[in-house]
Amino acid sequence: MFFSTKRNFSFEQIPDLSGKVAIITGSNTGIGKVCALEMARKNCTVVLACRNEEKTKAVVEQIKSETGNQNVEFIRIDLLELASIKQFVEQFLTRHDQLHILINNAGVMCCSFGLSKDNIEIQFATNHVAHYYLTSLLWPTIVKSTPSCRIVNVSSIGHMIPFKELNLESISDPAKYNKIIHYAKSKTCNILFTRELTKRLQDKDINNVYVNCSHPGAVKTDLYRHLTRIDEKTFVSFINLFLITPEDGAITQLYLATSPEVEQKDIKGHYYVPYASPNKPYGVAASKDAPKELWDFTEKLLKEKVPDYTGFPI
Numbered sequence: 001m002f003f004s005t006k007r008n009f010s011f012e013q014i015p016d017l018s019g020k021v022a023i024i025t026g027s028n029t030g031i032g033k034v035c036a037l038e039m040a041r042k043n044c045t046v047v048l049a050c051r052n053e054e055k056t057k058a059v060v061e062q063i064k065s066e067t068g069n070q071n072v073e074f075i076r077i078d079l080l081e082l083a084s085i086k087q088f089v090e091q092f093l094t095r096h097d098q099l100h101i102l103i104n105n106a107g108v109m110c111c112s113f114g115l116s117k118d119n120i121e122i123q124f125a126t127n128h129v130a131h132y133y134l135t136s137l138l139w140p141t142i143v144k145s146t147p148s149c150r151i152v153n154v155s156s157i158g159h160m161i162p163f164k165e166l167n168l169e170s171i172s173d174p175a176k177y178n179k180i181i182h183y184a185k186s187k188t189c190n191i192l193f194t195r196e197l198t199k200r201l202q203d204k205d206i207n208n209v210y211v212n213c214s215h216p217g218a219v220k221t222d223l224y225r226h227l228t229r230i231d232e233k234t235f236v237s238f239i240n241l242f243l244i245t246p247e248d249g250a251i252t253q254l255y256l257a258t259s260p261e262v263e264q265k266d267i268k269g270h271y272y273v274p275y276a277s278p279n280k281p282y283g284v285a286a287s288k289d290a291p292k293e294l295w296d297f298t299e300k301l302l303k304e305k306v307p308d309y310t311g312f313p314i
Helices: 030-041 053-067 082-095 122-144 179-203 222-227 232-240 246-258 260-264 290-305
Strands: 021-025 045-050 072-076 101-104 149-154 209-214 271-273 277-279
Touching: 021 030, 021 122, 030 045, 030 053, 030 101, 030 246, 045 053, 053 072, 072 082, 082 122, 101 122, 101 246, 122 149, 122 179, 122 290, 149 179, 149 246, 179 209, 179 290, 209 246, 209 260, 246 260, 246 271
Parallel strands: 021 045, 021 101, 045 072, 101 149, 149 209, 209 271
Antiparallel strands: 271 277
């Protein structure tokens, strides 16, 4: 089952989030913006973690105006620069000492080859490494937040695009780059990270953190901008026939981020598809050894790129 037409959750079922603090990356557009809006509507303090200051501040004011919730903030983050992620966390911690919801939402899809400011392939850097590093820096705050914290890693059905192995050592080699396969690998990494972090939480008997991942659906956003070909208008018009709205695309991660069912049913380490339906990952994302392989590689990579990085504190 890739997609269920049954709606297991709706915006109306989001509980009151008064006293909750949330971070959403990539929240000035698309499904991230919808998540920010609907959570603000339920009295959550929402931090929009985005790169474009002018665009995001306009969205912040829009959300404040529409919801009446003044606890909506912008803190700049550039997911293609590890130093920027550290600066984001430092700034966040000057304002907040709790974090109840982290939605690792931002992503890029099938772009031409390029490197981040830390010389990591862009899709792998944005979709996996940045969010792994962000989560690790926030970890001390996450585990002490009461009564619990939800982490939602936004993956994709794209992880089902077939490939045999991660080949992480050559992930940033332009000669080995295939933008579709690299996208699939990066979205596979979201699931593997979810699985390995959940295992480590279980091993440490940490029960107040709920880590899950989701496929939001094929959503009508600018994520598809790199897929255009010769006749852009015709191509975009064609794919738009099969896309769901950002509102529908936000439902699954809003369920994982806010629904009381997640804690009632002890939902941890799972992969969900629209609309808030449990599913099973496919291929490498379901393999036994890949979660630890990815974790070890990411730790090694970050220690090479960030001199003062001492490791994910779990």
